[in-house]
Amino acid sequence: MYSLDPTPVEMAQKLALKHKALRRQLKMSQTEMAERSGVSPGSLKCFERSGNLHLTHWQIFRFFVPLHLQTKNMKRFLTGLLLTGCWLGLGAQNDNKVQVELHGFVAVDGVYNTRASKQARNHHIYLYPLPERQHDITGEDLNDRGRFDLDAAHSRFGLHLKGPEWEGLRVSGVLEADFLGDDRGSDADFRLRHAYIKLGRGDWDVTVGQTWHPFFIPENFPQMVNTCAGLPMHPLSRNPQVRVAWQAGRQTELSLTLLEQNNFRTTGFASGSEDAGRPEVVLQVKSGGDGPAWASFTAGYKQLALPEAYDPAGTQPLLKGWHAQATFRYRLQVATFRAGALYGQNISEMVIPGGVGRRSSSSVDDPDYLPLATATLWLDADRRMERWDPGIFVGYMQALGASELVEVVEALSFDAGLSGVFTLAPRVKYHFTPRLFAGAEYMYARAGWGQNYDDYGLPVDVLNFSNHRMLLSMRYSF
Numbered sequence: 001m002y003s004l005d006p007t008p009v010e011m012a013q014k015l016a017l018k019h020k021a022l023r024r025q026l027k028m029s030q031t032e033m034a035e036r037s038g039v040s041p042g043s044l045k046c047f048e049r050s051g052n053l054h055l056t057h058w059q060i061f062r063f064f065v066p067l068h069l070q071t072k073n074m075k076r077f078l079t080g081l082l083l084t085g086c087w088l089g090l091g092a093q094n095d096n097k098v099q100v101e102l103h104g105f106v107a108v109d110g111v112y113n114t115r116a117s118k119q120a121r122n123h124h125i126y127l128y129p130l131p132e133r134q135h136d137i138t139g140e141d142l143n144d145r146g147r148f149d150l151d152a153a154h155s156r157f158g159l160h161l162k163g164p165e166w167e168g169l170r171v172s173g174v175l176e177a178d179f180l181g182d183d184r185g186s187d188a189d190f191r192l193r194h195a196y197i198k199l200g201r202g203d204w205d206v207t208v209g210q211t212w213h214p215f216f217i218p219e220n221f222p223q224m225v226n227t228c229a230g231l232p233m234h235p236l237s238r239n240p241q242v243r244v245a246w247q248a249g250r251q252t253e254l255s256l257t258l259l260e261q262n263n264f265r266t267t268g269f270a271s272g273s274e275d276a277g278r279p280e281v282v283l284q285v286k287s288g289g290d291g292p293a294w295a296s297f298t299a300g301y302k303q304l305a306l307p308e309a310y311d312p313a314g315t316q317p318l319l320k321g322w323h324a325q326a327t328f329r330y331r332l333q334v335a336t337f338r339a340g341a342l343y344g345q346n347i348s349e350m351v352i353p354g355g356v357g358r359r360s361s362s363s364v365d366d367p368d369y370l371p372l373a374t375a376t377l378w379l380d381a382d383r384r385m386e387r388w389d390p391g392i393f394v395g396y397m398q399a400l401g402a403s404e405l406v407e408v409v410e411a412l413s414f415d416a417g418l419s420g421v422f423t424l425a426p427r428v429k430y431h432f433t434p435r436l437f438a439g440a441e442y443m444y445a446r447a448g449w450g451q452n453y454d455d456y457g458l459p460v461d462v463l464n465f466s467n468h469r470m471l472l473s474m475r476y477s478f
Helices: 008-025 030-037 041-050 055-068 074-094
Strands: 099-113 117-120 125-129 147-151 156-166 169-178 191-201 204-212 238-249 252-259 280-287 293-305 318-331 336-345 354-359 369-382 388-401 406-414 418-431 436-449 463-477
Touching: 008 041, 125 418, 125 436, 125 463, 156 191, 169 204, 318 369, 369 406
Parallel strands: none
Antiparallel strands: 099 147, 099 156, 099 463, 117 125, 156 169, 169 191, 191 204, 204 238, 238 252, 252 280, 280 293, 293 318, 318 336, 336 369, 354 369, 354 406, 369 388, 388 418, 418 436, 436 463
């Protein structure tokens, strides 16, 4: 049995005291020493107070070692330094404390729209321009007016949690929130964004909790300045879920996800996923790893329970639907290109227009329902330079209707009268520092609104309405 006297902990504390004394001899403040040695003031203060020092912060001794080697205790110092290094190294490997890292950003946006538009989350999430809305007396189009907005409620903060490995099991988690809770007109509605635990062993990972729907892929989404992230062409949703992922190779990942709807729900189905008694199922494959070319394919299937008001016979029918998406990313030296295509049936929970139609061959007393489908396509490109980051987004959404003759049920639909949307949005960002940027984005959006429906639930007699949107934004990340 071996013993150390003094112990590495005691030696580290003595080393910290000696460092503090020598720093004072040099008449240097903690801030000045931290700046000259290349570490944060917090790390230096922690070291001098307790002796704790991360292995990456040994440059603190750049000024300390030469002075100390002139003393009579050089041998004792080198021994203590070696023992302390061993102790710090063992502590880095066997530390049982949970590592907590704060992340988020503070953002302020100023926006002007030339036409009243469909927006969500207190006008933070832009969708598309609204159709004509006539004044009862004058006949004036009340939606043909501008709107200005200035706010910071989409600022957010969160915690990255990482626990020690236990018998090869990796443990981590994320907890994140912002202030975009609902559409009550207030910019202080606290809401949960992400809350999940991630477990890993070998090539397998299991994620449990609320996070992005598999159709929103963090590795490949539009890099717009607007917080809409490409809506309504690119999906946006977070759901409680259980996801199992397998790293099948260096560049291939396969995953299976079971999820339910929560604050992102299909229009008209207040408890459809729960009452259906089964979760949505999503399969996904990602390929490319860290290489220049990257791609994914995702397919999902869901069943929703019809609300009681649409089930007069009490048969508890289920509305079934499926959705699929393919995305692609390619990095060049001069630019990065991202693209995606999506097909979905009644996917308003992803903030994409669609809905439900009653099969024309069924009766009101014994109804049968079919989903209305939507297709989208988008392309995003950007070039990251030292300071400037120009880019452009182009997207198109098209309503496809139902597979059979139907009558559209407006109460179970999300803007089913929208025939299509086209969006063009060039942008530029200027990075003052790696954490601070200012961005400007111009967006042209055109929406086609139908006055009626054909026999398959497709909008007809379409009128187009356009909006010009100017956005100035500043964001500081931490």
